[in-house]
Amino acid sequence: MNLVATEAARERAASANKRYLDVAAVTKRFGTATVLQDLNISVARSEFISLLGPSGCGKTTLLRLIAGLMKPDGGRIAINGSDLTQVPAHKRNIGVVFQNYALFPHLTVEQNVAFGLEAQRTPKAEIGARVQNALALVRMQAFAERRISALSGGQQQRVAVARALVVKPSLLLLDEPFSALDRKLRETMQIELRHLLRDLEITSIFVTHDQDEALVMSDRIAVMNEGRIEQLGTPDEVYSAPASLHVLEFVGQSTRIGGTADASALNGTASVETPLGKILAPLHDGSGVSGKVVLGVRPECIALGERPDANFNEISAELTDIVFFGSKTALHFQPPGADDRIQVEVARVPSGIAQGVALKLYWPISETMVYPAP
Amino acid sequence: MTTIEMRTQAEAQPRRRFFQLDTPAIMVLPGIVFMVVAFAIPVLILVADSFRDAGGFSIGGYRKVLGDPYYIGIIWNSLQLGLITTIGSLLIGYPAAFALSRAPARLQVLLFALIFLPLTVSIIVKTFGLAIMMRRDGILNWLLLNVGFIDRPMRLVFTEFALYFGMINVFLPLMILPIYSVMRQLDPRLTDAAASLGAGPVTTFRRVTLPLTMPGVVAGISLVFSISVAAYVTPGLLIGDRFMTMSQVMAKAYLNIRDFNLGASMAVVMLVIAVTIVFTSTYFAEPASRRGRKG
Amino acid sequence: MIPRLSFALCWVMLSLALLFLFTPIVIVVAVSFTESAVFSFPPQGFSLKWYYSIRNADGLLASAWLSAQVAFISTLISLVLGTLCAIAVVRRMVPGGDVIATFMASPLMIPGLVLGIAFLQAARLVGLNDAYTTLLVAHVVLTMPFIMRTVLASLSMFDFSMVDAARMLGCSYPRALWRVLVPNILPGVMSGALFAFIASFDNYPISIFLVDVHTKTLPIQLLNQLEMSPDPTVAATSALLILATVLALIVCDRLVGLKRMTTI
Ligand SMILES: Nc1ncnc2c1ncn2[C@@H]1O[C@H](COP(=O)(O)OP(=O)(O)OP(=O)(O)O)[C@@H](O)[C@H]1O
Ligand SMILES: [Mg+2]
Numbered sequence: 001m002n003l004v005a006t007e008a009a010r011e012r013a014a015s016a017n018k019r020y021l022d023v024a025a026v027t028k029r030f031g032t033a034t035v036l037q038d039l040n041i042s043v044a045r046s047e048f049i050s051l052l053g054p055s056g057c058g059k060t061t062l063l064r065l066i067a068g069l070m071k072p073d074g075g076r077i078a079i080n081g082s083d084l085t086q087v088p089a090h091k092r093n094i095g096v097v098f099q100n101y102a103l104f105p106h107l108t109v110e111q112n113v114a115f116g117l118e119a120q121r122t123p124k125a126e127i128g129a130r131v132q133n134a135l136a137l138v139r140m141q142a143f144a145e146r147r148i149s150a151l152s153g154g155q156q157q158r159v160a161v162a163r164a165l166v167v168k169p170s171l172l173l174l175d176e177p178f179s180a181l182d183r184k185l186r187e188t189m190q191i192e193l194r195h196l197l198r199d200l201e202i203t204s205i206f207v208t209h210d211q212d213e214a215l216v217m218s219d220r221i222a223v224m225n226e227g228r229i230e231q232l233g234t235p236d237e238v239y240s241a242p243a244s245l246h247v248l249e250f251v252g253q254s255t256r257i258g259g260t261a262d263a264s265a266l267n268g269t270a271s272v273e274t275p276l277g278k279i280l281a282p283l284h285d286g287s288g289v290s291g292k293v294v295l296g297v298r299p300e301c302i303a304l305g306e307r308p309d310a311n312f313n314e315i316s317a318e319l320t321d322i323v324f325f326g327s328k329t330a331l332h333f334q335p336p337g338a339d340d341r342i343q344v345e346v347a348r349v350p351s352g353i354a355q356g357v358a359l360k361l362y363w364p365i366s367e368t369m370v371y372p373a374p
Numbered sequence: 375m376t377t378i379e380m381r382t383q384a385e386a387q388p389r390r391r392f393f394q395l396d397t398p399a400i401m402v403l404p405g406i407v408f409m410v411v412a413f414a415i416p417v418l419i420l421v422a423d424s425f426r427d428a429g430g431f432s433i434g435g436y437r438k439v440l441g442d443p444y445y446i447g448i449i450w451n452s453l454q455l456g457l458i459t460t461i462g463s464l465l466i467g468y469p470a471a472f473a474l475s476r477a478p479a480r481l482q483v484l485l486f487a488l489i490f491l492p493l494t495v496s497i498i499v500k501t502f503g504l505a506i507m508m509r510r511d512g513i514l515n516w517l518l519l520n521v522g523f524i525d526r527p528m529r530l531v532f533t534e535f536a537l538y539f540g541m542i543n544v545f546l547p548l549m550i551l552p553i554y555s556v557m558r559q560l561d562p563r564l565t566d567a568a569a570s571l572g573a574g575p576v577t578t579f580r581r582v583t584l585p586l587t588m589p590g591v592v593a594g595i596s597l598v599f600s601i602s603v604a605a606y607v608t609p610g611l612l613i614g615d616r617f618m619t620m621s622q623v624m625a626k627a628y629l630n631i632r633d634f635n636l637g638a639s640m641a642v643v644m645l646v647i648a649v650t651i652v653f654t655s656t657y658f659a660e661p662a663s664r665r666g667r668k669g
Numbered sequence: 670m671i672p673r674l675s676f677a678l679c680w681v682m683l684s685l686a687l688l689f690l691f692t693p694i695v696i697v698v699a700v701s702f703t704e705s706a707v708f709s710f711p712p713q714g715f716s717l718k719w720y721y722s723i724r725n726a727d728g729l730l731a732s733a734w735l736s737a738q739v740a741f742i743s744t745l746i747s748l749v750l751g752t753l754c755a756i757a758v759v760r761r762m763v764p765g766g767d768v769i770a771t772f773m774a775s776p777l778m779i780p781g782l783v784l785g786i787a788f789l790q791a792a793r794l795v796g797l798n799d800a801y802t803t804l805l806v807a808h809v810v811l812t813m814p815f816i817m818r819t820v821l822a823s824l825s826m827f828d829f830s831m832v833d834a835a836r837m838l839g840c841s842y843p844r845a846l847w848r849v850l851v852p853n854i855l856p857g858v859m860s861g862a863l864f865a866f867i868a869s870f871d872n873y874p875i876s877i878f879l880v881d882v883h884t885k886t887l888p889i890q891l892l893n894q895l896e897m898s899p900d901p902t903v904a905a906t907s908a909l910l911i912l913a914t915v916l917a918l919i920v921c922d923r924l925v926g927l928k929r930m931t932t933i
Contacts, residue, residue, distance in 0.1 A: 067833075067837055069833050069836065069837075088841065089836045089837060090836045090837070090839050090841050090842075090844075090845070091839075092837075093839075094837060095837065096834065096837040098830045098833070098834060099830075100828060100830060102831045102834040103831075103834075104831055104835075104853075105853065106852045106853055115838050115848075116838030119835070119838050119839035119840045119844070119848075120839045163834075167838060401753040401754065401756060401757040401762065402753070402754050402758070402762075402763050402769060404750050404753065405753060405754035405773060405813075406754065406769065406772070406773075408750055408809065409772065409773055409810065409813065412806050412807070412809065412810050413775075413776055413784075413810045413813075414772075415791065416784075416787035416788055416791035417779070417783075417784075417787045419787065419791050419794065420783070420787040420790055423790055466682060466685070466689075467686070469678060469679040469682040469683070470682045470683040470686040473676075473679035473680045473682065473683040474683055476676075476679075485683070485687070487918075488687055488690075488691075489686075489687070489690070491914075491915070491918065492690045492694060494867050494914045494917075494918060495694055495910070495911055496870075496888065496891075496907070496910055496914075497871060497873070498871070498873065498888050498891050498892055498895075499694070499697055499891075499907035499910055500693050500694060500697075501693075502693075502697060502891075502895065502903060502904070502907060503692070503693025503694055503695075503697040503907075506693075506696050506697070506700055506904075507692060507693055507696055513696065513711075543689060543690065543693060546686060546689070546690060547690065550686070575675070600778065603780075604780030604781070604782060604783075604874075606781070606782055606873070606874050607873050607874070607888075607892070611892075611895070621780075621874075624783075624786065625782060628786055628789065628878060629877070629878070634790070637786060638790075641782070641783045641786050641787075644780050644782075645780070645783050648778060648779060648780050648783075649778065649779075652778045
């Protein structure tokens with residue numbers, strides 16, 4: 001699913017430029033409300049990082065702080081080792097693609113792209129060539145003379161990218177650049193933009209609250225919640241080993257089952273008493289959990305039938321819905337005494353099952369995640 | 375493109391910015407202070423003056439303005455002036471605005487400009503033209519004679535006919551423009567839809583067009599009424615002292631007879647009328663204005 | 670049948686309305702070219718003598734110059750004060766933005782004579798005898814609502830993230846405002862300024878209380894002239910005024926587009 005080989009991403013992350021952009025202990029308050037609290041994030045050179053999080057968690061605020069459009073109340077932001085705190089926005093050489101593109105309606109496409117070069121007093125002769133070059137990158141040469149209002153959403157998006165890239169920014173910030181596009185176009189643009197940025201080796205931070213977008217495009221994903229970064233990792237890490245219940249809920253589909261953990265953890269395995277019976281879950285860093293917990297399972301890990309051996313958890317539940325998705329079919333189960341329904345994905349609906357029947361389900365114990373209840 | 379040099383370090387030293395936009399007070403205070411001193415306080419002084427004469431507190435001005443039949447008649451004259459001007463403008467303006475809003479696009483721009491232009495011409499100039507028009511040997515008499523309505527020139531200047539003719543002429547665009555701006559946004563499909571549902575033209579107009587254009591009508595009425603009720607120049611030139619209005623009394627009170635208490639009381643009465651019109655019309659125009667617009 | 674007929678009637682009404690609106694204006698222009706000293710219609714002969722006599726007419730030119738000055742300066746002051754205020758209101762930099770906006774635009778709903786009287790009394794109270802200053806202050810109040818309304822309307826349609834975009838492309842804050850905010854709100858602001866200028870230049874009811882013998886604005890001088898010595902000089906002056914207005918509208922149309930101007 002990921003466009004970028006995880007291997008390559010790891011390699012890149014391990015390189016010397018691991019802390020190209022360094023945001024250290026940044027705090028931002030609006031009046032009495034603290035929007036960002038001691039936030040840390042480091043981005044490697046030419047890495048593509050997605051900021052993923054629910055609305056209002058502070059993603060835009062973080063971008064604006066990095067861009068210099070706002071001043072932090074505490075902490076430090078540095079690029080390539082040089083502190084940016086006292087550098088005004090217009091001298092940071094950071095490119096931004098805004099959510100609504102913020103193109104200048106009084107200028108043509110060409111003039112929009114040339115705007116940054118003119119502001120930086122690039123020689124006239126050079127401007128023309130670089131503008132053409134940038135427009136070619138986003139395949140918009142044919143529209144150079146157009147007014148902004150005469151462009152479609154996708155075309156405006158491309159112009160916005162060209163305008164931000166033409167000044168050769170040391171960092172590119174994108175704030176939900178695709179949110180105004182329809183699904184089909186968005187998917188095309190995701191791939192296009194990702195290739196473009198990889199070819200140009202531009203370090204980018206990409207804000208989205210579309211988890212699929214983040215999974216598809218990123219080298220690493222930073223999952224934010226309430227002004228903090230809950231997990232920073234490769235898409236694979238974030239999906240298969242969510243660091244918190246919030247990350248589990250926010251990234252991908254999952255089934256969550258509440259229960260009470262037994263105080264004694266047997267050789268790294270927690271035993272959780274749930275309304276569906278006893279469920280076992282592995283404990284990773286040796287930290288024991290006890291008391292109220294929430295268990296999580298990804299739908300693709302659950303299978304229908306009796307468990308083959310004791311390495312699996314097994315429950316039984318009533319089938320309530322069969323939802324056909326084309327390439328797959330989701331079965332929804334309503335287990336007794338649980339509020340969350342259980343979702344199971346199958347390629348084909350097995351014969352002889354219908355709504356209302358109770359079925360047995362199983363999944364590997366190793367794929368069971370356990371978190372303290374909130 | 376990998377080596378992007380940072381041009382940032384050199385200019386990192388903090389510098390007091392001359393243009394500090396995060397000081398909103400500096401932006402709003404000059405305007406507000408000016409308007410408070412030059413506008414709010416003078417109006418308040420005027421209101422205070424209306425309760426005061428040479429001997430201190432007094433409601434004598436109001437007793438006169440609101441109790442003396444002569445002044446009540448004058449207030450009534452002003453209201454009548456506003457009312458007739460408004461009704462006349464509405465009767466001409468509504469159909470005219472309708473035709474304007476249905477005109478082909480290019481013609482519409484031109485016609486719009488033609489309606490708009492007279493608004494930018496000085497009221498004195500227009501009233502002057504009206505006065506010439508209505509002379510005994512003016513174009514209006516000439517027209518009436520030639521059409522055969524009359525067989526000798528009539529006296530028109532300084533009659534109430536001249537007054538209303540002139541008032542409507544001066545204020546008609548203020549009725550047409552707000553109605554037009556609402557009608558233009560009215561989706562013609564709505565009336566088509568009504569017609570397709572079997573509504574006759576009269577029903578369609580009464581149940582669809584009229585209610586949907588009401589905000590414009592309300593805006594036009596309140597604009598024309600509030601301005602014409604307080605008109606001074608046009609009535610002064612076209613009818614003069616034969617038709618005394620509140621404006622005339624106020625101006626006389628200050629400029630000629632120097633009865634400030636009377637003038638201030640009259641001014642406050644007019645102020646109350648004007649403010650009442652504005653508030654009632656915003657009340658009526660608000661909820662209706664959100665309906666039936668093109669997306 | 671009925672809709673056709675009523676539609677035709679609407680067109681007739683529009684044509685009559687246009688005829689009605691333009692007749693007095695055309696008549697003034699026509700009369701300014703007559704030979705005889707009495708206004709009469711149809712005009713007799715053709716001459717430009719009334720245009721020449723404007724120069725000799727007592728105070729007409731001086732008052733036109735005064736009116737132009739007052740209108741220009743007061744519009745300029747309103748433009749600066751009003752625009753700053755409007756930016757702060759639209760950007761929600763200050764609490765109570767709506768109240769501020771309503772307050773700044775409220776002189777428009779107060780009858781001119783009432784305002785004039787209020788200014789007169791206040792000026793007397795503080796001992797301000799200088800007619801020029803009083804006029805100027807009053808006309809700033811008069812023009813403020815026009816500026817406030819149009820600037821607010823233009824600003825509320827302006828997307829301020831464009832300013833951020835310009836800053837990120839290397840413009841300092843003031844330069845970003847200049848390069849992006851100004852060209853985008855200029856049409857609206859210009860039309861507001863034009864209306865403000867016209868409102869001030871044409872104002873009678875406020876100015877009448879504030880002028881003195883030596884400081885008379887054009888409308889007051891014109892009306893005086895009309896009462897004292899009614900000859901076609903007034904018509905010639907009026908015709909020139911009409912010409913100036915039309916020219917101003919054409920220039921604005923070229924710069925801004927009449928359509929954009931009048932949608933506000
Ligand atoms: N200028 C401001 N003044 C006061 N509060 C603000 C301001 N800007 C943002 N906030 C608050 O800060 C919080 C974070 O806002 P931010 O715009 O960063 O969220 P976000 O993660 O970008 O959300 P979304 O996904 O909806 O864009 C929100 O609660 C918001 O209300
Ligand atoms: Mg945001």
